Amino acid sequence: MIMTNELERAFQGASAEAPYDSLETFEKVLALRLPSEDSSAINRVYRRMIPRWHFAMLNDTERNRTFHEALRAQVAPGQLVLDVGTGSGLLAMMAVRAGARAAVSCEVLEPIAHMARRIIAANDLSERVSVLSKSSFDLSVGRDLPTLADVLVTETIDCGLLGEGILPIVHHAREHLLRPEARIIPARARIVFALLESSAIHRNNFVFEASGFDVSMFNHFSTREYFPVRLVTWDHTLLSIPTKAFDFDFREFPPTSRVTRVPVEVRQSGTVHGIVFWFELDLGDGVHLSNAPSNPRSHWMQAVLCFERPLHFDRGATAVVEAAHDATSVWFNIHPPIERKSI
Ligand SMILES: C[S@@+](CC[C@H](N)C(=O)[O-])C[C@H]1O[C@@H](n2cnc3c(N)ncnc32)[C@H](O)[C@@H]1O
Incomplete structure (x- = not known):
């Protein structure tokens, strides 16, 4: 069995000498770099290196x-x-x-x-x-x-x-x-988010106890970034209405980093485990495309960022959500309840 790092080295070695004139030449060079006993090795390289979402x-x-x-x-x-x-x-x-x-x-x-x-x-x-x-x-x-x-x-x-x-x-x-x-x-894009209650989704990135043992130190390895989630397949509640975080106008030079604070009304008491967000693309002249949860057929899932320590909010409270992005990522943070409305 060829190890993954051998496959990666073979692929990168072949690519480093690029460009080749054809896929055949590329595969010949790749084959020379792979241990010969595994006939499916080239396919395994492709499986690993060519993203499956294509x-x-x-x-x-x-x-x-x-x-x-x-x-x-x-x-x-x-x-x-x-x-x-x-x-x-x-x-x-x-x-x-x-x-x-x-x-x-x-x-x-x-x-x-x-x-x-x-x-x-x-x-x-x-x-x-x-x-x-x-x-x-x-x-x-x-x-x-x-x-x-x-x-x-x-x-x-x-x-x-x-x-x-x-x-x-x-x-x-x-x-x-x-x-x-x-x-x-696309001409323009918007990032839209909502407060997400879902212990089921949170359990994909954080752990605290297993069979009576405290294993919470494992959270050192949790991702602090967003990950894709098909929201409809998990138990969840949206505790706020969808709210705009950022607009981008690609016809101008959109900023490559920003931070904003967005007050969000909590529509239902619950625990905010994270933020779910998605994009709305304007492809120009009224042509739109989105990976909103309401569009479950999109191959794009929604993006979720989970907080290590979920926060409880009562209905009517205002959650202050801090949204930030740089050139290639988006983050959210949330601040504890700051006010209550009588309802
Ligand atoms: C999401 S796929 C879209 C493929 C195709 N345009 C389509 O719509 O079916 C994006 C592709 O862009 C390639 N890519 C990403 N950044 C690139 C860049 N700066 N220059 C050239 N290719 C890039 C990736 O390798 C990937 O194959």
């Missing part, structure tokens, strides 16, 4: 439909579209179907970039859609793009909006790769 994402028909609709609304005939993080090449292919003269796309994971080229060729679009095996931060006009692009499309969005790096990606593209008046898909 499949659910590509099968998310609402996501695909709304990005397609947005591209049809934003791309004018003959324009050049830049697709950052092309994956299978889907959005770049949609862009030329929407009328772009060409789409230049990039994908940082080399095997995925090779596969995108194959998929694009199989769809007879290689003349108009190109794929660069590199990070968008390494692209330059003249070498990789013939001109500044007229439209940027990027679906580099995780359940908490910022975790895949959409803020720095858009910032960099606006500064180096796009015309000043370029359309950006």
